[in-house]
Amino acid sequence: MNIRDLELIDRLAAEYVVGTMSSRARRRFAALMRDDLRLRRAVHDWEHRLAGLNAGQELMMPPASSWHAIEAAIDAFEGNPVTSPQVASRWLKSALAASLALIVAVAALLYFPERGDRFDAPVYTSALAGSDGAVTFVVDAFDDSSTVRIRDLNVSPPGDGLIYQLWAVPPGGAAPQSLGLLGDGQVSRLELSESQYDALINATVLAISIEPAGGSPTGAPTGPIPFSGSLVGS
Amino acid sequence: MSENIDTMEMLLARVAEGDRLAFRHLYDRSVNVVFAVLLKILVRRDIAEDALQDVYVRVWKRAASYRTSRGNALTWLTSVARHRALDIRRSSWRETALPDDFTTTISELSADDDPMLAAEWGDQSRRLKACLDGLSSDQSGSIQLAYLRGYSHSEVAASVGAPIGTVKSWIRRGLSALKRCLSE
Numbered sequence: 001m002n003i004r005d006l007e008l009i010d011r012l013a014a015e016y017v018v019g020t021m022s023s024r025a026r027r028r029f030a031a032l033m034r035d036d037l038r039l040r041r042a043v044h045d046w047e048h049r050l051a052g053l054n055a056g057q058e059l060m061m062p063p064a065s066s067w068h069a070i071e072a073a074i075d076a077f078e079g080n081p082v083t084s085p086q087v088a089s090r091w092l093k094s095a096l097a098a099s100l101a102l103i104v105a106v107a108a109l110l111y112f113p114e115r116g117d118r119f120d121a122p123v124y125t126s127a128l129a130g131s132d133g134a135v136t137f138v139v140d141a142f143d144d145s146s147t148v149r150i151r152d153l154n155v156s157p158p159g160d161g162l163i164y165q166l167w168a169v170p171p172g173g174a175a176p177q178s179l180g181l182l183g184d185g186q187v188s189r190l191e192l193s194e195s196q197y198d199a200l201i202n203a204t205v206l207a208i209s210i211e212p213a214g215g216s217p218t219g220a221p222t223g224p225i226p227f228s229g230s231l232v233g234s
Numbered sequence: 235m236s237e238n239i240d241t242m243e244m245l246l247a248r249v250a251e252g253d254r255l256a257f258r259h260l261y262d263r264s265v266n267v268v269f270a271v272l273l274k275i276l277v278r279r280d281i282a283e284d285a286l287q288d289v290y291v292r293v294w295k296r297a298a299s300y301r302t303s304r305g306n307a308l309t310w311l312t313s314v315a316r317h318r319a320l321d322i323r324r325s326s327w328r329e330t331a332l333p334d335d336f337t338t339t340i341s342e343l344s345a346d347d348d349p350m351l352a353a354e355w356g357d358q359s360r361r362l363k364a365c366l367d368g369l370s371s372d373q374s375g376s377i378q379l380a381y382l383r384g385y386s387h388s389e390v391a392a393s394v395g396a397p398i399g400t401v402k403s404w405i406r407r408g409l410s411a412l413k414r415c416l417s418e
Contacts, residue, residue, distance in 0.1 A: 010413075011406070014406075018377065018380045018381050018405065019324075019380055019381060019385075020385075020386060020390075020402075020405065022324060022386075023324040023325045026320065026324055047309060047310075047313045048358070049413065049416050050412075051306075051309035051312055051313065051355075051358060052355055052358040052360075052363070053362065053381050054267060054271055054308075054355075054359075054382075055358075056363075057270050057271070057274065058270055059266035059267060059270055060266055060269045060270040061269065062265060062283055063283070066265075067261060067265075070287050070290045070291060070294075073291045074254075074257075074291060077291070077294070078252075171281045198325040201325060202321075232291065
Protein backbone atom coordinates (compact mmCIF):
# COMPACT_ATOMS: atom_id res chain seq x y z
CA MET A 1 0.00 0.00 0.00
CA ASN A 2 1.45 3.37 -0.95
CA ILE A 3 0.79 6.84 0.28
CA ARG A 4 -1.80 7.47 -2.43
CA ASP A 5 -3.89 4.54 -1.20
CA LEU A 6 -3.70 5.85 2.33
CA GLU A 7 -4.73 9.30 1.17
CA LEU A 8 -7.65 7.84 -0.75
CA ILE A 9 -8.81 5.82 2.26
CA ASP A 10 -8.61 8.90 4.43
CA ARG A 11 -10.50 11.05 1.93
CA LEU A 12 -13.27 8.49 1.47
CA ALA A 13 -13.57 7.99 5.22
CA ALA A 14 -13.88 11.74 5.68
CA GLU A 15 -16.62 11.93 3.02
CA TYR A 16 -18.44 9.03 4.61
CA VAL A 17 -18.38 10.65 8.04
CA VAL A 18 -19.22 14.16 6.86
CA GLY A 19 -22.08 12.57 4.98
CA THR A 20 -21.65 13.89 1.45
CA MET A 21 -21.58 10.45 -0.19
CA SER A 22 -24.55 9.36 -2.29
CA SER A 23 -26.77 6.57 -1.03
CA ARG A 24 -25.14 4.04 -3.33
CA ALA A 25 -21.61 5.12 -2.41
CA ARG A 26 -22.47 5.02 1.31
CA ARG A 27 -23.71 1.46 1.03
CA ARG A 28 -20.66 0.33 -0.92
CA PHE A 29 -18.33 2.02 1.50
CA ALA A 30 -20.14 0.53 4.52
CA ALA A 31 -19.89 -2.94 2.96
CA LEU A 32 -16.16 -2.49 2.32
CA MET A 33 -15.67 -1.19 5.84
CA ARG A 34 -16.98 -4.37 7.41
CA ASP A 35 -14.04 -6.32 6.04
CA ASP A 36 -11.32 -3.72 6.23
CA LEU A 37 -9.80 -2.63 9.49
CA ARG A 38 -8.00 0.32 7.88
CA LEU A 39 -11.25 1.77 6.62
CA ARG A 40 -12.90 1.30 10.01
CA ARG A 41 -10.01 3.00 11.76
CA ALA A 42 -10.03 5.89 9.30
CA VAL A 43 -13.78 6.30 9.84
CA HIS A 44 -13.45 6.16 13.62
CA ASP A 45 -10.69 8.78 13.47
CA TRP A 46 -12.91 11.12 11.47
CA GLU A 47 -15.89 10.49 13.74
CA HIS A 48 -13.72 11.44 16.67
CA ARG A 49 -12.33 14.54 14.96
CA LEU A 50 -15.71 15.94 13.96
CA ALA A 51 -17.98 14.84 16.82
CA GLY A 52 -17.31 18.07 18.69
CA LEU A 53 -19.39 19.87 16.04
CA ASN A 54 -22.43 18.46 17.81
CA ALA A 55 -21.49 20.18 21.03
CA GLY A 56 -22.71 23.58 19.96
CA GLN A 57 -26.13 22.43 18.80
CA GLU A 58 -29.44 23.13 20.46
CA LEU A 59 -30.64 20.29 22.64
CA MET A 60 -33.94 18.72 21.66
CA MET A 61 -36.13 16.49 23.76
CA PRO A 62 -38.21 13.78 22.13
CA PRO A 63 -41.65 12.97 23.56
CA ALA A 64 -41.81 10.63 26.54
CA SER A 65 -43.42 8.01 24.31
CA SER A 66 -40.05 7.55 22.58
CA TRP A 67 -38.58 5.97 25.69
CA HIS A 68 -41.59 3.69 26.09
CA ALA A 69 -41.27 2.54 22.50
CA ILE A 70 -37.56 1.83 22.96
CA GLU A 71 -38.23 -0.04 26.18
CA ALA A 72 -40.92 -2.13 24.51
CA ALA A 73 -38.65 -2.99 21.60
CA ILE A 74 -35.90 -4.06 23.99
CA ASP A 75 -38.34 -6.00 26.18
CA ALA A 76 -39.39 -7.85 23.09
CA PHE A 77 -35.81 -8.40 21.97
CA GLU A 78 -34.87 -9.75 25.38
CA GLY A 79 -37.96 -11.92 25.55
CA ASN A 80 -39.48 -10.15 28.54
CA PRO A 81 -43.25 -10.00 28.91
CA VAL A 82 -44.75 -6.73 27.88
CA THR A 83 -46.57 -5.12 30.76
CA SER A 84 -48.27 -2.18 29.20
CA PRO A 85 -50.27 -2.07 25.98
CA GLN A 86 -49.42 1.60 25.39
CA VAL A 87 -45.76 1.04 24.83
CA ALA A 88 -45.97 0.14 21.19
CA SER A 89 -44.84 1.71 18.03
CA ARG A 90 -47.65 3.68 16.56
CA TRP A 91 -47.06 1.92 13.28
CA LEU A 92 -48.75 -1.18 14.48
CA LYS A 93 -52.33 -1.50 15.50
CA SER A 94 -51.51 -3.82 18.33
CA ALA A 95 -48.59 -3.18 20.62
CA LEU A 96 -48.79 -6.65 22.03
CA ALA A 97 -48.81 -8.17 18.58
CA ALA A 98 -45.66 -6.28 17.69
CA SER A 99 -43.84 -7.30 20.82
CA LEU A 100 -44.89 -10.90 20.62
CA ALA A 101 -43.92 -10.83 17.01
CA LEU A 102 -40.40 -9.80 17.92
CA ILE A 103 -40.10 -12.43 20.62
CA VAL A 104 -41.16 -15.06 18.17
CA ALA A 105 -38.88 -13.57 15.54
CA VAL A 106 -35.90 -14.22 17.76
CA ALA A 107 -37.18 -17.70 18.50
CA ALA A 108 -37.74 -18.29 14.82
CA LEU A 109 -34.20 -17.24 14.01
CA LEU A 110 -32.99 -19.88 16.43
CA TYR A 111 -35.50 -22.40 15.25
CA PHE A 112 -34.76 -22.18 11.56
CA PRO A 113 -31.01 -21.96 11.34
CA GLU A 114 -29.74 -22.00 7.82
CA ARG A 115 -26.32 -23.06 6.72
CA GLY A 116 -24.11 -20.03 6.30
CA ASP A 117 -26.24 -17.69 8.38
CA ARG A 118 -23.51 -17.37 10.94
CA PHE A 119 -21.39 -15.64 8.34
CA ASP A 120 -24.18 -13.75 6.61
CA ALA A 121 -26.33 -12.44 9.40
CA PRO A 122 -29.40 -10.42 8.51
CA VAL A 123 -29.09 -6.72 9.15
CA TYR A 124 -32.83 -6.16 9.35
CA THR A 125 -35.49 -8.47 10.64
CA SER A 126 -39.22 -8.20 10.77
CA ALA A 127 -41.72 -10.64 12.24
CA LEU A 128 -45.06 -10.14 10.58
CA ALA A 129 -48.08 -10.93 12.71
CA GLY A 130 -51.80 -11.09 12.16
CA SER A 131 -54.39 -9.28 14.22
CA ASP A 132 -54.27 -12.05 16.83
CA GLY A 133 -50.57 -11.40 17.44
CA ALA A 134 -49.46 -14.74 16.02
CA VAL A 135 -46.36 -14.46 13.90
CA THR A 136 -46.89 -15.60 10.35
CA PHE A 137 -43.80 -14.64 8.40
CA VAL A 138 -40.25 -13.76 9.37
CA VAL A 139 -38.49 -11.47 6.91
CA ASP A 140 -34.70 -11.05 6.97
CA ALA A 141 -32.80 -8.54 4.89
CA PHE A 142 -29.11 -8.86 4.08
CA ASP A 143 -27.16 -5.68 3.70
CA ASP A 144 -24.64 -6.47 1.05
CA SER A 145 -26.51 -8.74 -1.32
CA SER A 146 -29.86 -6.95 -1.58
CA THR A 147 -31.56 -10.24 -0.85
CA VAL A 148 -34.62 -10.65 1.33
CA ARG A 149 -35.55 -14.00 2.79
CA ILE A 150 -39.12 -14.65 3.86
CA ARG A 151 -39.88 -17.62 6.05
CA ASP A 152 -43.45 -18.80 6.19
CA LEU A 153 -44.40 -20.17 9.60
CA ASN A 154 -47.15 -22.45 8.32
CA VAL A 155 -49.48 -19.75 7.07
CA SER A 156 -52.61 -20.76 5.20
CA PRO A 157 -52.38 -20.06 1.46
CA PRO A 158 -54.09 -16.83 0.44
CA GLY A 159 -56.74 -18.67 -1.60
CA ASP A 160 -57.24 -19.79 -5.17
CA GLY A 161 -55.93 -17.34 -7.72
CA LEU A 162 -54.49 -15.13 -4.99
CA ILE A 163 -50.96 -14.43 -3.82
CA TYR A 164 -49.19 -12.79 -0.89
CA GLN A 165 -47.30 -9.60 -1.77
CA LEU A 166 -44.65 -8.00 0.48
CA TRP A 167 -44.54 -4.22 0.95
CA ALA A 168 -42.12 -1.79 2.57
CA VAL A 169 -44.04 0.93 4.42
CA PRO A 170 -42.00 4.12 4.79
CA PRO A 171 -42.31 6.46 7.75
CA GLY A 172 -44.38 9.58 7.45
CA GLY A 173 -47.34 8.13 5.59
CA ALA A 174 -45.72 7.83 2.15
CA ALA A 175 -46.93 5.14 -0.24
CA PRO A 176 -45.77 1.55 0.36
CA GLN A 177 -43.41 0.06 -2.20
CA SER A 178 -43.71 -3.52 -3.38
CA LEU A 179 -40.78 -5.77 -2.56
CA GLY A 180 -42.18 -8.68 -4.51
CA LEU A 181 -44.47 -11.68 -4.53
CA LEU A 182 -44.10 -14.58 -2.14
CA GLY A 183 -43.63 -18.08 -3.50
CA ASP A 184 -45.39 -21.23 -2.34
CA GLY A 185 -42.50 -22.71 -0.41
CA GLN A 186 -41.67 -22.36 3.24
CA VAL A 187 -38.79 -20.05 2.34
CA SER A 188 -38.94 -17.42 -0.39
CA ARG A 189 -36.10 -15.23 -1.53
CA LEU A 190 -36.53 -11.92 -3.28
CA GLU A 191 -33.79 -10.10 -5.16
CA LEU A 192 -34.37 -6.39 -4.71
CA SER A 193 -33.65 -3.62 -7.16
CA GLU A 194 -31.78 -0.62 -5.84
CA SER A 195 -34.96 1.39 -5.34
CA GLN A 196 -36.60 -1.54 -3.57
CA TYR A 197 -33.59 -1.94 -1.32
CA ASP A 198 -33.67 1.77 -0.49
CA ALA A 199 -37.37 1.44 0.31
CA LEU A 200 -36.66 -1.53 2.54
CA ILE A 201 -33.89 -0.01 4.63
CA ASN A 202 -35.92 3.12 5.15
CA ALA A 203 -39.13 1.35 6.02
CA THR A 204 -40.37 1.20 9.56
CA VAL A 205 -42.93 -1.48 8.85
CA LEU A 206 -43.25 -4.39 6.45
CA ALA A 207 -46.68 -5.58 5.45
CA ILE A 208 -48.17 -8.39 3.39
CA SER A 209 -51.30 -7.93 1.32
CA ILE A 210 -53.43 -10.45 -0.55
CA GLU A 211 -53.42 -9.70 -4.27
CA PRO A 212 -54.55 -11.32 -7.50
CA ALA A 213 -52.06 -13.78 -9.01
CA GLY A 214 -49.36 -11.72 -10.67
CA GLY A 215 -49.48 -9.09 -7.97
CA SER A 216 -51.19 -5.81 -7.37
CA PRO A 217 -52.32 -4.33 -10.69
CA THR A 218 -51.99 -0.76 -9.41
CA GLY A 219 -48.58 -0.70 -7.73
CA ALA A 220 -50.24 -0.19 -4.35
CA PRO A 221 -51.87 -2.77 -2.07
CA THR A 222 -55.37 -3.48 -3.33
CA GLY A 223 -56.47 -6.39 -1.14
CA PRO A 224 -56.61 -6.97 2.60
CA ILE A 225 -53.40 -6.53 4.60
CA PRO A 226 -53.55 -9.41 7.06
CA PHE A 227 -49.96 -9.28 8.32
CA SER A 228 -47.54 -6.53 9.33
CA GLY A 229 -44.56 -6.03 11.59
CA SER A 230 -41.92 -3.48 12.60
CA LEU A 231 -38.59 -3.60 10.80
CA VAL A 232 -35.81 -3.87 13.34
CA GLY A 233 -32.14 -3.29 12.63
CA SER A 234 -29.91 -5.95 14.06
CA MET B 235 -26.45 8.60 43.26
CA SER B 236 -24.29 6.97 40.67
CA GLU B 237 -26.02 8.96 37.92
CA ASN B 238 -23.98 11.96 38.89
CA ILE B 239 -20.73 10.08 39.09
CA ASP B 240 -20.74 7.56 36.31
CA THR B 241 -19.36 8.68 32.99
CA MET B 242 -21.26 7.69 29.88
CA GLU B 243 -18.48 5.20 29.18
CA MET B 244 -19.14 3.52 32.51
CA LEU B 245 -22.87 3.48 31.82
CA LEU B 246 -22.26 1.99 28.40
CA ALA B 247 -20.10 -0.75 29.93
CA ARG B 248 -23.00 -1.65 32.23
CA VAL B 249 -25.45 -1.52 29.34
CA ALA B 250 -23.25 -4.08 27.57
CA GLU B 251 -23.89 -6.38 30.54
CA GLY B 252 -27.63 -5.92 30.18
CA ASP B 253 -28.12 -3.32 32.93
CA ARG B 254 -31.45 -1.65 32.15
CA LEU B 255 -31.08 1.05 34.80
CA ALA B 256 -27.76 2.10 33.30
CA PHE B 257 -29.43 2.16 29.89
CA ARG B 258 -32.13 4.48 31.23
CA HIS B 259 -29.48 6.77 32.71
CA LEU B 260 -27.52 6.72 29.47
CA TYR B 261 -30.70 7.57 27.56
CA ASP B 262 -31.56 10.43 29.91
CA ARG B 263 -28.08 11.84 29.69
CA SER B 264 -27.68 11.60 25.94
CA VAL B 265 -31.10 11.70 24.31
CA ASN B 266 -31.36 15.46 23.90
CA VAL B 267 -28.09 15.46 21.97
CA VAL B 268 -28.95 12.37 19.92
CA PHE B 269 -32.44 13.61 19.07
CA ALA B 270 -31.03 16.99 18.06
CA VAL B 271 -28.59 15.25 15.70
CA LEU B 272 -31.43 13.24 14.15
CA LEU B 273 -33.85 16.12 13.88
CA LYS B 274 -31.32 18.41 12.24
CA ILE B 275 -30.68 15.88 9.51
CA LEU B 276 -34.13 14.35 9.14
CA VAL B 277 -36.10 17.59 9.70
CA ARG B 278 -39.41 15.83 10.26
CA ARG B 279 -40.16 14.97 13.88
CA ASP B 280 -42.08 11.79 13.08
CA ILE B 281 -39.20 10.39 11.06
CA ALA B 282 -36.67 11.54 13.66
CA GLU B 283 -38.67 9.85 16.44
CA ASP B 284 -38.71 6.57 14.55
CA ALA B 285 -34.99 6.87 13.89
CA LEU B 286 -34.42 7.61 17.60
CA GLN B 287 -36.05 4.35 18.55
CA ASP B 288 -33.92 2.49 16.06
CA VAL B 289 -30.73 4.18 17.31
CA TYR B 290 -31.25 3.29 20.97
CA VAL B 291 -32.29 -0.28 20.19
CA ARG B 292 -29.02 -0.57 18.25
CA VAL B 293 -27.14 0.95 21.17
CA TRP B 294 -28.66 -1.65 23.48
CA LYS B 295 -27.71 -4.48 21.14
CA ARG B 296 -24.27 -3.20 20.23
CA ALA B 297 -23.07 -1.70 23.51
CA ALA B 298 -20.62 -4.57 23.87
CA SER B 299 -18.93 -3.55 20.63
CA TYR B 300 -18.14 -0.07 21.93
CA ARG B 301 -14.48 0.45 22.74
CA THR B 302 -13.06 3.49 24.46
CA SER B 303 -10.50 3.56 21.66
CA ARG B 304 -13.36 4.75 19.45
CA GLY B 305 -13.57 7.99 21.37
CA ASN B 306 -15.94 8.90 24.15
CA ALA B 307 -19.38 7.35 24.47
CA LEU B 308 -21.18 10.45 23.27
CA THR B 309 -19.11 10.41 20.08
CA TRP B 310 -20.11 6.81 19.53
CA LEU B 311 -23.79 7.50 20.22
CA THR B 312 -23.91 10.49 17.91
CA SER B 313 -22.07 8.53 15.22
CA VAL B 314 -24.64 5.74 15.39
CA ALA B 315 -27.36 8.39 15.12
CA ARG B 316 -25.75 10.32 12.28
CA HIS B 317 -25.15 7.25 10.14
CA ARG B 318 -28.73 6.10 10.60
CA ALA B 319 -30.05 9.57 9.78
CA LEU B 320 -27.81 9.90 6.73
CA ASP B 321 -28.85 6.48 5.45
CA ILE B 322 -32.49 7.54 5.69
CA ARG B 323 -31.95 10.97 4.23
CA ARG B 324 -29.75 9.89 1.32
CA SER B 325 -31.98 7.01 0.35
CA SER B 326 -35.49 8.28 0.62
CA TRP B 327 -35.35 11.95 0.11
CA ARG B 328 -35.80 14.20 -2.80
CA GLU B 329 -34.07 17.44 -2.14
CA THR B 330 -37.07 19.48 -3.17
CA ALA B 331 -39.11 17.87 -0.42
CA LEU B 332 -37.03 19.50 2.27
CA PRO B 333 -38.40 22.53 4.02
CA ASP B 334 -35.80 25.27 4.21
CA ASP B 335 -37.17 27.02 7.27
CA PHE B 336 -36.33 24.39 9.81
CA THR B 337 -36.12 26.19 13.11
CA THR B 338 -37.97 23.92 15.50
CA THR B 339 -36.28 23.96 18.85
CA ILE B 340 -37.77 23.40 22.24
CA SER B 341 -34.73 24.38 24.18
CA GLU B 342 -32.44 27.33 23.83
CA LEU B 343 -29.69 25.48 25.60
CA SER B 344 -26.90 24.02 23.58
CA ALA B 345 -24.80 21.10 24.69
CA ASP B 346 -22.10 23.62 25.54
CA ASP B 347 -24.38 25.13 28.17
CA ASP B 348 -24.99 21.84 29.94
CA PRO B 349 -22.12 21.28 32.35
CA MET B 350 -22.39 17.48 32.27
CA LEU B 351 -22.50 17.36 28.49
CA ALA B 352 -19.72 19.91 28.21
CA ALA B 353 -17.64 17.62 30.41
CA GLU B 354 -18.44 14.68 28.12
CA TRP B 355 -17.25 16.55 25.05
CA GLY B 356 -14.31 17.99 26.94
CA ASP B 357 -11.40 19.31 24.93
CA GLN B 358 -12.73 17.64 21.82
CA SER B 359 -15.13 20.44 20.95
CA ARG B 360 -12.88 23.27 22.12
CA ARG B 361 -10.01 22.11 19.94
CA LEU B 362 -12.28 21.56 16.98
CA LYS B 363 -13.74 25.04 17.33
CA ALA B 364 -10.29 26.57 17.43
CA CYS B 365 -9.33 24.67 14.27
CA LEU B 366 -12.60 25.59 12.52
CA ASP B 367 -11.85 29.22 13.24
CA GLY B 368 -8.68 28.79 11.22
CA LEU B 369 -10.59 27.80 8.07
CA SER B 370 -12.17 30.18 5.61
CA SER B 371 -15.81 30.88 6.38
CA ASP B 372 -16.77 29.09 3.14
CA GLN B 373 -14.88 25.96 4.17
CA SER B 374 -16.13 25.99 7.74
CA GLY B 375 -19.72 26.77 6.76
CA SER B 376 -19.86 24.08 4.07
CA ILE B 377 -18.47 21.42 6.39
CA GLN B 378 -20.99 22.32 9.07
CA LEU B 379 -23.95 22.30 6.66
CA ALA B 380 -22.92 18.86 5.46
CA TYR B 381 -22.14 17.43 8.88
CA LEU B 382 -24.90 18.93 10.98
CA ARG B 383 -27.76 19.08 8.46
CA GLY B 384 -26.82 16.12 6.34
CA TYR B 385 -26.68 18.27 3.20
CA SER B 386 -25.33 16.69 0.05
CA HIS B 387 -22.79 18.59 -2.05
CA SER B 388 -25.58 19.90 -4.25
CA GLU B 389 -27.69 20.98 -1.28
CA VAL B 390 -24.74 22.84 0.22
CA ALA B 391 -24.11 24.42 -3.20
CA ALA B 392 -27.74 25.55 -3.47
CA SER B 393 -27.73 26.81 0.10
CA VAL B 394 -24.64 28.99 -0.24
CA GLY B 395 -25.11 29.87 -3.92
CA ALA B 396 -21.83 28.43 -5.14
CA PRO B 397 -21.01 25.92 -7.91
CA ILE B 398 -20.97 22.32 -6.73
CA GLY B 399 -17.32 21.84 -7.72
CA THR B 400 -16.35 24.80 -5.59
CA VAL B 401 -18.26 23.38 -2.63
CA LYS B 402 -16.57 20.00 -3.02
CA SER B 403 -13.22 21.72 -3.01
CA TRP B 404 -14.08 23.82 0.08
CA ILE B 405 -15.12 20.73 1.99
CA ARG B 406 -12.18 18.61 0.92
CA ARG B 407 -9.56 21.27 1.60
CA GLY B 408 -11.28 22.31 4.81
CA LEU B 409 -11.22 18.74 6.12
CA SER B 410 -7.54 18.37 5.24
CA ALA B 411 -6.76 21.58 7.09
CA LEU B 412 -8.83 20.45 10.07
CA LYS B 413 -6.98 17.16 10.23
CA ARG B 414 -3.62 18.93 10.18
CA CYS B 415 -4.71 21.42 12.82
CA LEU B 416 -6.12 18.75 15.15
CA SER B 417 -2.97 16.66 14.94
CA GLU B 418 -0.76 19.54 16.03
